[in-house]
Amino acid sequence: MRRKYNPYGLPPWLRTIRGACSQFIIPFCCFQGIRVIIFPTTFDVLFLAILILIAVALRFEWL
Template sequence: MKRRYNPYTLPPWVRQMREISIQIIIPLTIFQGIRTVFFPTSFDVLLLGLLILLAIALRLEWL
């Protein structure tokens, strides 16, 4: 049987790092999006996609 994910069972330092990550990821993604518009490289596009997926995963509490 698969255990359900409960964020309150995590250690306090992990929960704190997760909250800090949620606050930092959105401005970082916006900056990377602006940078990708002006200086598009394949690495920038890949990094922007990764940041968008990470932001969605953190906001929807998939991670």
Template sequence: MKRGRFRKYSYPPWLRLCRDVCHQFIIPITIVQAVRTIFLPTSFDVLFLAILILLAVAFYFDYV
């Protein structure tokens, strides 16, 4: 099976818009979650913060 080339601009417009909005708001949400995790750490908060950090790194290196 031949795999096609990955093109991020071949997404539908609504998906590109959703991706751009997520890219714009991921850093402020991560900072707020980090402050919340420092003051009231629960296992969910730590896991959610780790997911947000990984998502921010993926957006930074253009993996998403």
């Protein structure tokens, strides 16, 4: 059986990095979404998809 995820079990420096990433990921997604609308390239679309997946993972505490 899988153990329940506890973010307080992480080292303090990793919790700080995780908190900072969760604050900055949404503005980066918005900026990248605007960039994809204006200049759509394959790399930009894939990068936006990765950013969205990271934002969802941070929101639902999968990371």
